[in-house]
Amino acid sequence: MQQVTVVGAGVVGLCTAFFLQHSGFSVLLVDEKAPAEGCSKGNAGHFATEQVFPLANKALLWQLPAMLLKPDGPLKIRAAHLLKSLPWFCRFIGQMGQHQQLQLQQALSHLNGGSLASWQKLASLCQSQDLIRFDGALLVTEQSNLTQLKQQYQNYRAAGIDVSLLDQASTLALEPELSRNIQGALDFTEVAHTVDPWLLCQRIFAAFQAAGGQWLQSKVLSVFPRGLIQLLTESRLIATERLVLCAGAHSANFAAQLGWKVPLAPERGYHLMAESVAINRPVSSLERKFIMTPMREGLRLAGTVEFAGLEAKPDFNRAKALFAHASHLIEKPLTAQRNAMWHGNRPSLPDSLPVLGPCPAHQGVYYNFGHQHLGLTQAAYSAELISQSMNGNLPKGKLEPYRIDRFGPYRRQKEQA
Template sequence: MLENPQPEIDIAVVGAGIIGVACALQLARQGRRVVVIDQQEPGMGASFGNAGHLATEQVFPIADLSILMRLPAMLMDPMGPLRLDWKYLPRALPWFTRLLLNLRPTAYQRSVAGIRALNESSLSAWQRLLATLARPELLREDGSLLVFERAESRQAIEGLQARMTQQQVPVDYWSADAVRKAAPQLSERIQGGLFFPRTGHFLDPYRVVCELVEAAKACGVTFLKRQVQDGQLQAQGVTLITDLGRLAARQVLIACGAHSARLTQALTGKKVPLDTERGYHLMLPHEQERLPFAVTSLERKFIMTPMADGLRLAGTVEFAGLDRPPNMQRAWQLHRLSHGLLRHELSAEDATPWMGFRPSLPDSLPIIDRVCGGKVLLAFGHQHLGLTQAAVTAELIAQLLSPVYMPQPAGLPALERYRLDRF
């Protein structure tokens, strides 16, 4: 397989996270011979430790103009919710410059439209995908709640509700009494919140990847543990150079998240402005029954998601690149942030910290495209919405490759917004 000049592989998928595996399954179900390659076991990257929230309500880009005022704190506060490692600043500066340029009104609205189009299709796409696995129970479609504690935050909450309504995001304002009735474990300090009924959470994001892997294997997909070091376009397709030799395929799908830029440039010649939001979580194994659904704090800027194995505290964004070691104090800071948010403090006994890389582009939109004469497919850059948008991304990739006579799910977003050539 590793030295075949006439490819027997139809598509080599580089990346065994939630997006790569979901795409591989869809493509195999179209009758293609698919190989998935990753240097880790499937699902062990960002897909392992995400917040587990199906965040269809999050239709706004990762930053707004207030980031300019927050920049000093980002550089100085190592425990802040948004952190920029000052040693990484020279490398991050071009990316942040492009981020700021995308906050201009026209570009910002283009980003909102692109995120919203994917998010509006995400829940139904996940319902279809989980139905094919006969595992719909992995997703709890029970909504999510954004709470606030300070009276002066009410104006911000009402403003956010108005913006959400303008974008046709289903949202309800809940009084303090309504919050306590639905989630009695929350503190009396809660003044109210916004409830998003068309969201949900996954009981175990890693288990979802494992279920997709098993379904993909049943469809003939092969999983290889390799490190892809380079790639070359050939007359008959693509050759991938791995640490264990060469692998030839008619097409390649690059879906390796924050690690996608180098291979994309090698194959397409395009230098993609991809950076990483380093995200942290703290898993509390003795808190399975504390909350009925995912709860986010407006002021504290983190989320608590109930899962099968405990309560996951997640959030914070750190810009420090792919190479610097994790600062696990940021994960433990999430437990400190929870103090006072619930009636009784959360138990951190046997808690486990984690850090992973969210792939982010400066316009907050992913790249979903087919280039190089159809030999190279791209599906990366979903920032903190990778889990949310994985199923619809897989349908879009399948749509890019399917014959026109094959039926497609209705309502899929147009792909023009997500093209590589926008950079």
């Protein structure tokens, strides 16, 4: 059996390790932390297959000043991180051309289009069907004038998304616990959510180990190809025939060691858990830019975007703001759970696409990182694509939009001692 080492035990790395082990490879999964202790633990739980539009769009430019000026707004750039963020935002703005938007939308649609089928397959193999609900999702508005919502409806329809436009009565008939402030909604029927993202990851990890997968909890210090690919960890040196880099927001450092400069930004998000409310599906707000997802342990309020760097201390006022927003969308008073705030770093690239596929410069090296807000959504399908690519079963060019060299050429690194 060929040896594969997967670096990163978030949901993307777990799915990748599982599908590779399932397809006949001998897989070692390595991470500094226990499985799913990063972004995968606290995500919104929404399999957001409807989100096929790149984050960079011209309409966003007009909204940015208001977003940045509001203390409880959906976007914050810390002053200490502003200069470091500028190159990323320049690249981000550079993705707003009409031709680029269409290409990026097509690439996102491809990944999202295969995602639910892959998750259904994975859930069946890991005995986790009880953790995934196919109840759809709502995007609600509090504006009495539904012009903006109707425009969104037209955009989604044009992109081939299965969506219905609901008035207030129809929205409240679906979810009676929602506030009468809500004037209408978009109803996405072909989406899903998990009631426990962390437990879902633990089930995948258990199935991976049961199938013979190996686990090493140790910090990876460096990666370098020298005959066999070598990884230096805090506990030992690993030699492997193949490597898949799935290290989320930490992936840029390893990519640089392999000769690639990748504009990966840690995009921090927060959540706060409230006591359970009887809603059946994820509900996101058009104006407030956050999402409420019903879970086994309560109602998860998730969202916000903060550019602060990987090491900055969390600002839990960002999480508390989510509670205030949610109180406007639920009819009855909400109760926040104690000690139930969380933060994590999404790995985001300026074009909203992940880096996915084989390394053009080093045989046996593969990449699977940078899924921005869609890490959970795209994890299973991305993992299947890596498995198919490694097994030689993927049509040529299928991963072309996600190549690592779209950001610049390979730069040969000095030989390590």
